[in-house]
Amino acid sequence: MNNNSTIIFFAKVVGFSFLIGPLIALFSGNVVTDWQRVLLSGVSGAMIGSGCVLLEYFAFSNRSIRWLREIPLIMVVGLRAIAYSIIIVGGLVLPSLLFLGTRLWLDPDFFFSFWVSIGVATGLSMSGELFQLLGKEAALAVFTGRYRRPRIEQRIIMFADLTGSTALAEKLGDLRFHELLGDVAYDLEKPIVTTGGETHRYVGDAIIITWSMDKAENFERCLLCAKAMVQALEDKASGYIARYGQSMRMRIAIHCGPVAAGEIGAWKKEISLLGDTMNTTARIESAARRFESDIVVSDAIRRELPNELKSRFVGLPDFAAHGKKDALRLWAL
Incomplete structure (x- = not known):
């Protein structure tokens, strides 16, 4: 990607993640009733989405890092899972802690949001791996028939x-x-x-x-x-x-x-x-x-x-x- 395409793509991911945040909170059983909660959920989603994209761009999809190209794929998957977990925990916890002083990790619904976020991030990551394997056009063609x-x-x-x-x-x-x-x-x-x-x-x-x-x-x-x-x-x-x-x-x-x-x-x-x-x-x-x-x-x-x-x-x-x-x-x- 050139610089303009990269910026546009990053902005789309952040915007999409901002919208996904409140939806995850809704599915977890937390009815979002005020704009403060909506905003915090959106900020959490944006932090997670942008963090995962930056991680992919500068690390896992950066083929100039030779050692990542040489280690087994299972090790790459493990490293990605650990890094995603850290980003997701930070994205879920920090907004509430900084703005409301709420220790979200004590909330019973925290782990539901965590695992849903892990699932979404992993799904997007695996889609990226498939696109790299087949090429974007071929991958879309296979899915659409x-x-x-x-x-x-x-x-x-x-x-x-x-x-x-x-x-x-x-x-x-x-x-x-x-x-x-x-x-x-x-x-x-x-x-x-x-x-x-x-x-x-x-x-x-x-x-x-x-x-x-x-x-x-x-x-x-x-x-x-x-x-x-x-x-x-x-x-x-x-x-x-x-x-x-x-x-x-x-x-x-x-x-x-x-x-x-x-x-x-x-x-x-x-x-x-x-x-x-x-x-x-x-x-x-x-x-x-x-x-x-x-x-x-x-x-x-x-x-x-x-x-x-x-x-x-x-x-x-x-x-x-x-x-x-x-x-x-x-x-x-």
Whole structure:
């Protein structure tokens, strides 16, 4: 998220939590009859909600904290439960103690409010984990049943993969190379999220990212994402050299068109994107490798861009892609 998005999200959480506080008090059997009680319940909810969000933002969802990425998930869950408990107890007790002098922990209904709050916070946390695992768009689609039956969607597709990764994998070994890919994915996360991209899948050393074609600005956003991804790896070059012995570079191909989107699998589900658009994007990535270009787009992408952006592209020789009847007209940024 960029700074503005983060602030807006935080404000929404605080507002939502402020409203939830009086509802929990109502369900616990405490009929809220005056504005003072309503306000205190709201302040409690806001303190709990904001505390949990800050905890997630600066700690549990902060992938720059390497040791949190390396310990078992059960330990992360345990640490989160302890931290949530401390925040919730503070949020329930402090407002009443400071403003009314009431020792709320002596109230018979205190533990009901505590466990309800723990349940709400844990549910939101697990939803966040699910969103991180599947991606926000895919998670919402699974819950709503959007892709229970395949459907045709108009998508911008980006294939981005590391250059020279095969030799590097042999040099580092499987475990170290896997660690490298984790670091690269972390460094590329901000450009993807900031430009509204959806990470569809990691395939070895490649990332597939999509945007909807419904919004005209997404054509410019996908280019901003591509340039920011390349720049992100350049900015981190010294760190990669120190840790893995060389800097990282990406090769990026972008195309657009119809794709068949739908759920695949029974016990383990995923949203699959199929069709000629996906295959063509893979061919464009091969062309980028042949022409030694960092960012290559199809003519279909360039046509949708503003004129000032079109002028920044250089035409490449027509590329006769395997399995394609007509040669591809491509452009390098």
